[in-house]
Amino acid sequence: MTRTLVVVGHGMVGHRLVEALREKDVTGQWRVVVFAEETRPAYDRVALSSYVDSWDAESLSLAPHEDDAVVLHLDDKVVHIDRDNKVVRTTKGRAQPYDALVLATGSVPFVPPVPGRDLPGCHVYRTIEDLDGIRATVESARAAGRHAGMVLGGGLLGLEAANALRGMGISPHVVELGPRLMPLQVDEGGGGLLKRLVEKLDLTVHTGTSASSIEQDGERLIAKLSNGVELDLDVVVFSAGIRPRDELARSFGLTVGERGGIVVDQACRTSDEHIYAIGECANIGGMVYGLVAPGYSMAEVVADRLLGGSAEFPGADMSTKLKLLGVDVASFGDAHAKEEGALEVVVNDAVAGTYAKVVVSDDAKTLLGGILVGDASKYTILRSLVGRPVPGDPVALIGPEGGVELSMPHDAQVCSCHAVTKQQIVDVVNSGDAVDVPGIKACTKAGTGCGSCVPMLKKLLSECGVEQSRALCEHFDHSRADLFEIVRSTGITTFSDLITRHGRGLGCDLCKPAVASILASLDNGHVLEGEQATLQDTNDRFLANMQRNGTYSVVPRIPGGEITPEKLIVIGEVARDFGLYTKITGGQRIDLFGATVDQLPEIWKRLVDAGFESGHAYGKALRTVKSCVGTTWCRYGVQDSVSLAIALELRYRGLRSPHKLKSAVSGCARECAEARGKDFGIIATENGWNLYVGGNGGFTPRHADLIASDVDTETLIKLIDRFLMFYIRTADRLQRTSTWIESLEGGLDHLRDVIVNDSLGICADLEAAMEKHVDNYADEWRGVLEDPEKLARFTSFVNAPGTPDPTISFREERGQKVPVLLGVPSVVQAEVSR
Amino acid sequence: MTPVCELSALRPDQGVAALLPDGSQVAVFLTSAGTVHALGNIDPFSGAAVLARGIVGDRGGVPVVVSPVYKQAFELSTGKCLDDPSTGVPVHPVVVTDGVIQVGSP
Numbered sequence: 034m035t036r037t038l039v040v041v042g043h044g045m046v047g048h049r050l051v052e053a054l055r056e057k058d059v060t061g062q063w064r065v066v067v068f069a070e071e072t073r074p075a076y077d078r079v080a081l082s083s084y085v086d087s088w089d090a091e092s093l094s095l096a097p098h099e100d101d102a103v104v105l106h107l108d109d110k111v112v113h114i115d116r117d118n119k120v121v122r123t124t125k126g127r128a129q130p131y132d133a134l135v136l137a138t139g140s141v142p143f144v145p146p147v148p149g150r151d152l153p154g155c156h157v158y159r160t161i162e163d164l165d166g167i168r169a170t171v172e173s174a175r176a177a178g179r180h181a182g183m184v185l186g187g188g189l190l191g192l193e194a195a196n197a198l199r200g201m202g203i204s205p206h207v208v209e210l211g212p213r214l215m216p217l218q219v220d221e222g223g224g225g226l227l228k229r230l231v232e233k234l235d236l237t238v239h240t241g242t243s244a245s246s247i248e249q250d251g252e253r254l255i256a257k258l259s260n261g262v263e264l265d266l267d268v269v270v271f272s273a274g275i276r277p278r279d280e281l282a283r284s285f286g287l288t289v290g291e292r293g294g295i296v297v298d299q300a301c302r303t304s305d306e307h308i309y310a311i312g313e314c315a316n317i318g319g320m321v322y323g324l325v326a327p328g329y330s331m332a333e334v335v336a337d338r339l340l341g342g343s344a345e346f347p348g349a350d351m352s353t354k355l356k357l358l359g360v361d362v363a364s365f366g367d368a369h370a371k372e373e374g375a376l377e378v379v380v381n382d383a384v385a386g387t388y389a390k391v392v393v394s395d396d397a398k399t400l401l402g403g404i405l406v407g408d409a410s411k412y413t414i415l416r417s418l419v420g421r422p423v424p425g426d427p428v429a430l431i432g433p434e435g436g437v438e439l440s441m442p443h444d445a446q447v448c449s450c451h452a453v454t455k456q457q458i459v460d461v462v463n464s465g466d467a468v469d470v471p472g473i474k475a476c477t478k479a480g481t482g483c484g485s486c487v488p489m490l491k492k493l494l495s496e497c498g499v500e501q502s503r504a505l506c507e508h509f510d511h512s513r514a515d516l517f518e519i520v521r522s523t524g525i526t527t528f529s530d531l532i533t534r535h536g537r538g539l540g541c542d543l544c545k546p547a548v549a550s551i552l553a554s555l556d557n558g559h560v561l562e563g564e565q566a567t568l569q570d571t572n573d574r575f576l577a578n579m580q581r582n583g584t585y586s587v588v589p590r591i592p593g594g595e596i597t598p599e600k601l602i603v604i605g606e607v608a609r610d611f612g613l614y615t616k617i618t619g620g621q622r623i624d625l626f627g628a629t630v631d632q633l634p635e636i637w638k639r640l641v642d643a644g645f646e647s648g649h650a651y652g653k654a655l656r657t658v659k660s661c662v663g664t665t666w667c668r669y670g671v672q673d674s675v676s677l678a679i680a681l682e683l684r685y686r687g688l689r690s691p692h693k694l695k696s697a698v699s700g701c702a703r704e705c706a707e708a709r710g711k712d713f714g715i716i717a718t719e720n721g722w723n724l725y726v727g728g729n730g731g732f733t734p735r736h737a738d739l740i741a742s743d744v745d746t747e748t749l750i751k752l753i754d755r756f757l758m759f760y761i762r763t764a765d766r767l768q769r770t771s772t773w774i775e776s777l778e779g780g781l782d783h784l785r786d787v788i789v790n791d792s793l794g795i796c797a798d799l800e801a802a803m804e805k806h807v808d809n810y811a812d813e814w815r816g817v818l819e820d821p822e823k824l825a826r827f828t829s830f831v832n833a834p835g836t837p838d839p840t841i842s843f844r845e846e847r848g849q850k851v852p853v854l855l856g857v858p859s860v861v862q863a864e865v866s867r
Numbered sequence: 868m869t870p871v872c873e874l875s876a877l878r879p880d881q882g883v884a885a886l887l888p889d890g891s892q893v894a895v896f897l898t899s900a901g902t903v904h905a906l907g908n909i910d911p912f913s914g915a916a917v918l919a920r921g922i923v924g925d926r927g928g929v930p931v932v933v934s935p936v937y938k939q940a941f942e943l944s945t946g947k948c949l950d951d952p953s954t955g956v957p958v959h960p961v962v963v964t965d966g967v968i969q970v971g972s973p
Contacts, residue, residue: 541924542933571935583915831883
């Protein structure tokens with residue numbers, strides 16, 4: 034018989050419980066009813082500060098429970114538990130019987146009893162609604178020309194909140210009672226470096242002090258710190274820890290801990306055997322854990338127990354790795370050397386801005402824990418070695434390159450979000466079930482949580498001997514990026530020269546267009562010049578898009594989607610005179626279908642004479658830069674999006690790239706141009722432009738990510754120049770910007786380092802390359818019309834130029850001609866109606 | 868045999884289409900090795916007369932033309948489709964006489 038599980042609370046841990054139970058409960062023993070006090074389903078609270086990038090709550094959502102066995106009641110809080118009859122009651126008057134009850138009520142932010150803490154402008158930092166409230170305060174302060182903020186609490190959450198404020202354009206004061214930032218995770222040395230690094234980002238750090246009062250002064254707030262400092266503020270965010278939400282348990286007689294938290298045993302069972310508690314509301318082994326990973330472990334334990342298992346809480350791994358304000362911070366195992374006799378080995382490189390410490394046992398033979406600040410790349414492997422023998426000299430673990438080669442033990446956890454061990458990954462790789470990172474993700478879920486273990490997954494693949502071949506095709510062992518560098522550094526200008534010197538055979542439909550694109554990106558003249566014509570895919574070879582019946586479509590460039598009536602009439606006349614099917618595209622242009630090869634030059638003659646240029650709809654190149662109508666007409670616009678879109682489209686027109694490139698510019702945050710669905714999208718702000726990169730539609734739609742905010746037009750164009758050139762130089766063949774960014778070691782953060790902070794010192798070179806492209810641009814169709822030899826290629830038959838291809842025929846649909854499908858016998862209308 | 872064009876009109880690895888007296892079409896290729904091939908121009912997978920517009924190269928050393936529609940490779944010397952050996956295109960005999968390419972019936 035089906036039993037009923039009632040879950041109180043739909044945060045990340047409650048969500049995980051439902052998912053885990055539904056996955057394991059293959060025989061359908063349980064139906065699940067969830068009551069949530071919040072009005073929205075579970076979302077990724079760990080990533081809360083990223084909400085500031087987009088103000089799109091959707092971007093934080095967790096996978097919905099698409100499952101008939103699960104009912105989720107939002108905005109309906111459980112207020113009563115009748116333990117004798119096993120029924121809960123809710124604010125909306127529901128009475129729900131249960132066979133098992135799980136309390137996943139989470140926690141509330143702790144607000145220290147500072148006088149003035151309830152004043153307007155004071156906020157906590159836990160939910161999307163909290164951030165909306167902070168935003169409203171910040172915006173009204175900014176409208177008055179002010180922007181001063183304070184975060185009370187310099188722990189992990191406090192720095193997250195500071196990050197969110199920075200995302201809103203505020204450089205806050207951070208006030209921490211302890212002697213350093215993140216006192217739980219890092220030691221004095223690490224905390225010192227962390228403070229130096231975040232202060233470079235205009236944060237002001239006050240340690241060893243707290244707020245003694247907050248007072249209102251007109252529109253502003255005055256905070257007095259216990260060390261005598263007075264701060265003049267607009268917004269205050271409390272982020273000083275959490276308190277478990279155990280009031281429901283208290284009211285109905287469940288045991289709670291002295292300092293709060295619903296007391297549970299190792300099976301996460303409360304003092305009532307039918308009731309469990311998990312996550313931040315639970316007190317397990319005397320501890321309340323404010324991290325999501327132990328909460329997930331508890332959810333897994335309860336799912337197992339509900340199905341008759343005997344799982345126990347494995348203990349909490351308090352290891353943490355995060356990037357706060359662009360600074361890597363990690364701490365693992367016995368980070369503070371609390372174990373008796375533990376020895377610390379520290380490498381503190383103030384010049385490089387890195388701090389690393391390992392803690393080893395008194396005989397220096399066993400690794401106990403450690404702290405990494407500034408560079409946490411060794412975190413995954415070091416954490417996996419905790420409790421195991423130190424291979425060699427401990428300092429070599431954290432010394433500069435050339436230290437010991439580290440290998441993870443097999444039972445070590447690689448993915449802590451989904452508790453996946455190295456053995457599990459090695460197994461799916463060795464069995465052939467997974468041959469690449471996406472395969473491992475699909476088989477084991479590893480890498481699908483925070484993603485910090487993805488570099489390790491790649492390493493494990495190569496440890497297992499899986500060659501991640503990047504060879505372009507059978508003719509070249511090089512990746513596209515390698516070939517690009519070869520062509521750029523050697524100055525090779527032809528495919529035959531390249532394949533003779535660096536490849537083998539005759540080439541194929543993979544390497545020829547790829548090399549053609551590289552040659553074009555490096556400005557080697559017209560794409561149909563000489564041998565280059567033989568390298569092009571048919572679309573590039575005829576500078577038009579081939580359709581299913583062998584005819585082509587024609588797309589003239591309409592920069593930014595802006596067009597005069599005269600030019601619109603020309604397009605209409607050309608379409609009418611050549612009998613072309615006409616359709617508006619998604620990129621704010623007009624597509625003319627059904628042109629035969631020999632018609633293309635005649636059509637383009639008319640278009641070029643009227644001032645049109647190739648729209649490159651056929652190429653792996655910049656397609657279009659869409660725009661909304663912007664400040665010129667729109668009542669809401671804050672910048673002139675049309676002018677910018679036209680400028681960008683004209684700047685990057687003709688730029689050949691590994692895949693097609695799309696862009697859009699929106700004149701305000703309403704985002705009518707759908708810029709975040711583009712490879713590079715620009716959204717206007719009151720202070721300038723926000724630049725987003727890596728979006729696309731297609732098979733796997735993806736929103737672009739914010740890479741720079743509130744920049745002026747000149748800076749924006751520099752950043753786009755660098756972004757596009759870096760992409761063109763380093764991406765694989767047919768790799769869109771989104772997958773390219775994912776494939777970069779370090780992902781978006783690395784990309785930002787390269788193109789915003791110039792970490793590789795190549796920005797000037799990238800800009801110069803783009804400048805060269807802009808200077809050398811010439812319209813490809815004009816180039817064909819002016820060259821009789823190129824023009825001669827546009828014939829239907831070499832022995833009968835001008836004779837139409839007899840296999841092409843058209844019929845009419847809604848007043849326009851459409852192709853008669855080839856190889857499909859056409860049905861006589863009369864027979865159909867009979 | 869139908870004279871189609873002068874050999875000098877062809878560029879290596881760049882096909883042209885020609886119309887035969889019976890209304891059929893051939894795709895004529897000059898390879899970089901200097902050999903001339905003529906295949907039926909109709910791609911059997913799409914029905915479109917476009918093989919002449921495909922990229923010429925090799926698969927494992929076998930000279931091929933790749934259909935521009937759905938990218939199947941056809942062996943230049945036999946017309947056989949390497950991606951689906953049950954399919955293929957007709958091969959037309961070719962002779963070059965006095966610099967003129969002549970194409971026959973398959």
